[in-house]
Amino acid sequence: MSTVTQLSYEEAVARFEPVIGLETHVELGTNTKMFCGCPTAFGAEPNTQVCPVCLGLPGALPVANRAAIEATIRIGLALNCSIAPWGRFARKNYFYPDMPKNFQISQYDEPLCIDGYLDIDVEGSPVRIGIERVHLEEDTGKTLHVGGATGRIHGATESLVDYNRAGIPLVEIVTKPVPGTGARAPEVARAYVTELRDVIRSLGVSDVRMEQGSLRCDVNTSLNRPGADWGTRTETKNVNSLRSVERAVRSEIIRQSGVLESGGTITQETRHFHEDTGETTSGRSKETATDYRYFPEPDLVPLAPSAEWVESLRSELPELPRVRRARQQAEWGFSDLDMQSVVNAGAVELISATVTAGATPAAARKWWLGELARKANETETELESLGVTPAAVAELQGLVDSGKINDKLARQVLEAVIAGEGTPTEIVAARGLEVVSDEGALTAAVDEAIAANPDIAAKVRDGKVAAAGALVGAVMKSTGGKADAKTVRELIIARLTS
Numbered sequence: 001m002s003t004v005t006q007l008s009y010e011e012a013v014a015r016f017e018p019v020i021g022l023e024t025h026v027e028l029g030t031n032t033k034m035f036c037g038c039p040t041a042f043g044a045e046p047n048t049q050v051c052p053v054c055l056g057l058p059g060a061l062p063v064a065n066r067a068a069i070e071a072t073i074r075i076g077l078a079l080n081c082s083i084a085p086w087g088r089f090a091r092k093n094y095f096y097p098d099m100p101k102n103f104q105i106s107q108y109d110e111p112l113c114i115d116g117y118l119d120i121d122v123e124g125s126p127v128r129i130g131i132e133r134v135h136l137e138e139d140t141g142k143t144l145h146v147g148g149a150t151g152r153i154h155g156a157t158e159s160l161v162d163y164n165r166a167g168i169p170l171v172e173i174v175t176k177p178v179p180g181t182g183a184r185a186p187e188v189a190r191a192y193v194t195e196l197r198d199v200i201r202s203l204g205v206s207d208v209r210m211e212q213g214s215l216r217c218d219v220n221t222s223l224n225r226p227g228a229d230w231g232t233r234t235e236t237k238n239v240n241s242l243r244s245v246e247r248a249v250r251s252e253i254i255r256q257s258g259v260l261e262s263g264g265t266i267t268q269e270t271r272h273f274h275e276d277t278g279e280t281t282s283g284r285s286k287e288t289a290t291d292y293r294y295f296p297e298p299d300l301v302p303l304a305p306s307a308e309w310v311e312s313l314r315s316e317l318p319e320l321p322r323v324r325r326a327r328q329q330a331e332w333g334f335s336d337l338d339m340q341s342v343v344n345a346g347a348v349e350l351i352s353a354t355v356t357a358g359a360t361p362a363a364a365r366k367w368w369l370g371e372l373a374r375k376a377n378e379t380e381t382e383l384e385s386l387g388v389t390p391a392a393v394a395e396l397q398g399l400v401d402s403g404k405i406n407d408k409l410a411r412q413v414l415e416a417v418i419a420g421e422g423t424p425t426e427i428v429a430a431r432g433l434e435v436v437s438d439e440g441a442l443t444a445a446v447d448e449a450i451a452a453n454p455d456i457a458a459k460v461r462d463g464k465v466a467a468a469g470a471l472v473g474a475v476m477k478s479t480g481g482k483a484d485a486k487t488v489r490e491l492i493i494a495r496l497t498s
């Protein structure tokens with residue numbers, strides 16, 4: 001095998017232009033499945049939410065779920081798509097153990113929503129991402145490979161299938177190819193998925209949780225030399241966090257640039273992203289549409305949403321996140337830069353909920369972008385996954401504002417909230433972290449500090465009030481940070497100047 005040149009990311013994007021594309025699957029939050037009445041709750045005992053239809057038993061007939069169609073149209077409208085007045089479901093034929101019917105009901109050449117766009121903001125500048133199509137299909141079951149080290153089929157001794165997920169309505173949102181993003185391609189991909197997630201969440205049609213798989217993303221990447229035709233693309237499957245979306249694009253750009261720079265060619269294939277290494281490895285070679293032998297689904301009537309229905313759904317669309325953000329920025333009094341950092345941190349919803357729970361916008365921003373962002377970064381998780389609720393942050397700030405704890409203690413309390421020790425109030429009580437502002441209790445500590453630092457005490461007596469700071473520090477130290485600094489200062493001044 002020939003040696004492959006390894007380019008740095010900077011070298012790669014200086015020599016090649018990336019084109020990205022994203023295919024996102026969203027599991028709808030309907031109460032029942034797409035073509036049967038089975039419940040859709042996440043985390044139930046395997047194979048307890050199944051029936052003849054979603055198990056593909058002979059003679060069972062599907063009936064389309066109206067709520068799922070409605071949700072798909074709403075997603076299409078929010079993405080500025082045209083809604084097809086008529087279309088048919090299609091059979092996508094393939095054999096896979098988690099597909100008991102040996103075909104998936106999907107949409108092929110007649111998708112429900114076409115030709116839209118989503119405007120996103122990347123580092124403060126707007127980027128328009130074209131939407132090719134939004135279509136509705138059913139999810140597959142879930143295969144669990146047992147006995148191998150990685151949970152993949154390689155090395156496994158047996159495989160188990162859970163059909164609870166089979167037949168849950170799944171919306172696929174496919175972008176048009178996105179050229180021209182250059183070095184920012186990874187950030188654009190992440191910003192798109194983030195915005196899409198927020199749009200879908202605002203519609204209330206899915207909980208869009210990447211860690212539970214209700215939002216799943218496949219990332220297409222290709223490279224071409226400036227001025228040349230677009231290159232061959234690879235499809236990186238099931239990238240399971242926003243951070244991984246960005247990393248997957250970046251690592252594919254680096255890998256492909258190395259292959260191309262060495263005179264090699266890119267194979268059109270599916271690749272797997274590995275969270276641990278941040279790299280992709282080759283999966284199966286990509287099927288083409290003809291492999292699936294699509295044909296119109298004969299067991300379902302065509303889908304023909306009336307113009308009145310579509311218009312009434314359009315009129316009921318909520319305020320979408322980008323518009324809402326502009327309004328919130330004005331309400332919160334954040335500068336463009338402040339708001340941009342909030343958006344980059346993916347903290348808009350969290351801050352909004354924290355403000356609703358009673359904190360000031362500035363305090364909410366301080367916690368989520370300060371201590372909590374640092375913690376998320378350290379542990380390589382998303383802010384939402386830290387186990388801290390907006391209500392807990394508002395409660396924490398309330399404790400600071402009321403003088404019960406100071407900023408230093410608040411950080412300790414927050415650590416304990418992250419560790420799952422309870423609510424801020426419970427933790428303050430359990431750990432005895434409350435600030436001591438009772439003068440009686442503090443006087444002894446103040447006297448000790450004065451006695452231990454006679455030189456400083458003399459300066460304060462001589463009118464150098466600024467020197468009192470060192471004495472305040474000594475008291476804070478001896479009380480383990482629990483003294484109320486303002487009261488301590490007043491007590492010291494009173495002791496030494498009266």
Ligand SMILES: [Zn+2]
Nearest residue numbers: 036038051054
């Ligand atoms: Zn069923």
